Amino acid sequence: MTSTPTVPSGRVIAPRAMAGLRRVVGLPGAGVTIAFLVLCVALAFASDYFLTVGNLTVVLRQSVWVAIMGIGMTFVIGMGEIDLSVGAILGISGLAAAIWIQSGVNIYLAVVAALLLGAVIGACNGLLVTILHLPSFVATLGAMSVLRGIIMVITGGVPVYGLRYPEFQFIGQGFIGPFPFPVVILAAVFAVFAYVLYRTPFGRHVLSIGSNAHAARLAGISLTAVRVTVFMISGLLCAIAGVILASRSEAATADAGQGMELDVIAATIIGGTVMTGGKAVLYGTVVGAMLMTTIRNGLNLLGVSPLWQQVVIGAFIIISVAGSMLASRRADGDA
Amino acid sequence: MPSTPSMPVVEMTGIGKSFGGVPVLRNVDLRLDSGTVVGLLGANGAGKSTLIKILSGVYSADSGTISVDGQHLGSASVTEAQRLGIRTVHQELSLVPSLRVYENVYLHAELTKGRRTPFAPLDRETMIRESRHVLRDVLGIEVDVRATVEDLPIATRQLVEIARAVHERAKVLVLDEPTTSLEAREKAQLFQVVRDLRNQGVAVIFISHHLDEVTDLCDRTIVLRDGAVVVDAPTAELSARDMVTAMTGRLVDHQYPKKQVQLGEPVLAVDGLTREPVYRDVSFVLRRGEILGVVGLAGSGKTELIRGLAGSLPAASGSVTRNGSAVRLGSIRQARRLSLIYLPSDRKVAGIFPEHSVAWNTTISALQRIMGRFGLSPARELSTVNAAIDEYGMKVSGPDQVISRLSGGNQQKVMLARSLLGNADVLLLEDPTRGIDVAAKNDVYELITSLVEAGKSVVLVSSEETEVLGMCDQILVMREGRVRANLAAGDTSLPQIRLIAMSSEGDDE
Incomplete structure (x- = not known):
């Protein structure tokens, strides 16, 4: 820490160390990171198996879908909107890829087409929000239902099986060096969108709209263009997650991604992105996704019934968000 | 003025309050008699708001006592204060x-x-x-x-x-800057109401930045500076200059730092600009280096007109000429491309990004200027913003300071810096000094002056006629959606402007 030999007494060091600590804790996303590390240490003591390479790879892999979709959600929530259709977009893009591949379309073409499909659906969400002025909650709630319905109509509830093509399997199951390919995709997606969010005018425009849309309009920002693009990004990232999931399970099921929108929103909020928009913590979302997977994984290792896991995760969401809001309220102080 | 022997309704004695170790109020005494109007003056940060928040039960004082009608008012409770008859009309309604x-x-x-x-x-x-x-x-x-x-x-x-x-x-009515969004007629109406209430025995605390209002309305005037009472005297014994001196602690010689600038070619000419029913048939020519003032009552169409020029309430008919060529001001982005940049009066609602830094707020309209090799460059942003902080005299702890922590005056400086970085050539200012203290107002006037000296032009819409008289070259007076007079600032006076704005008697034949 900051203790130096010239400081004469512990009484002087302590407040300084405390101030430093407080500054670290006050950093965006620090809460979720600390919680994640504490949980990892605790689980390492509680279970011999937790801290094995095999298990950690499993944890990371299982976080990939929520993390990738969460990156899109971080943009959406940072802009002051919400996207409830992410799970359904994941489902329909994975299904589309599966059907096209099974009907003989070139595998790469099918994957690209599925990604485009996700982006187009996202853009439609954006148009509903901007052109029809629907609240995003309503627009994407409707979209979720429509897409889930279409999935059921197409499949009749019967999964599309047997996607055993090496090129396609590689997406969800392959390795590049020691790294699972989905993790590589996550890293690439994170790098690209961290750059977009923090280092481009577009990223600032997104957060400005979330902070004060009226002021953003007067500052010359095109609200329509930015909003449609953000929903499109969200759709695209869901499609990426959908293709990875279809590849990993070598099938597209009718219920793929069902309920995942809530995990994605939870990861984003736990990660420190403000629900009302304006501030976004991209790495926090990824850590939030890993944290939720780790809780599930850890509870499994400890033999806790899956039925109780929901309770623990729900309680964790409430506690962590309440804690971070309390901290930020204290930081804002009394004006 | 009624000279009935009055009873103290409220007695605040030795009030002290600190926030985070910083004293905001020191040993303040405030005595309110029924049937009197007390003016409370002070620059922003002098402690006015804290004092009335203590009185109305929002905060509790660290030291001192408060009694209302002889009853002791304990720790902070808005309900209790209201029960005792203390009512506050806050600036934010x-x-x-x-x-x-x-x-x-x-x-x-x-x-x-x-x-x-x-x-x-x-x-x-x-x-x-x-x-x-x-x-x-x-x-x-x-x-x-x-x-x-x-x-x-x-x-x-x-x-x-x-x-x-x-x-x-209410037994005690606290009016916290009630006139900031009122026009002369509504102000007169409000003052009449306040006088009636006083005659019925209500004690009124009147907070305002307008000295003429205080002189006009208040029986007694209290001036706070740095959390302490520096003046507490009958208003009749104080001149406006005394009040300003007490507030700022130094003499302010001239309130409007207007300089004569050589006017250049026409930069913006509008002819017959109309948007029914809010403004119709508006014509004027704005030249380089000129400040064009627009005054009028609420509902006269002046704010709608400036929003028309800004592209947010576009005109349905009429022509606009910018630097000699015909243009359309159909949207905010269109107006901005023509370097017409609008600063709204309501900074909180339409201006600032509250949770973001001074730097963010300054550069948001000009991000292409801080692009480096890898996207937005923090180093370029820092140097750009540091330059702006110096140039505009922002009082901030640094570029990272969160803007919502700044005073209104400093926020306005950030807004001006943002417009100028965003290539403003014609600034459309809507009540740029609303709700900011005297010293900061002067800073804003000086900034406007230096802008026109640098060849910018300004359209200044204001609900303060004196501000327009003091700063502008050309003045449009609007009433009921029309321009009733186009005056040279040197040839007119406050009474003439008011007459035109308020009644048809002021119109030319």
């Missing part, structure tokens, strides 16, 4: 916009048929009748009490809020 006027007047005191329980049926007829009585007969305002508050102009909403306090028989 506390009406519920989606409710109707009468529902707001009776908010939290709803009349019911039969017993007063939370689930008893509402007695709408009586509430409507009584609200109408208070508004029309007591306050003299014509307003449909069944109108939804969000559909009313700001000035009317404020009077509705005062109506609520009056209706609840």
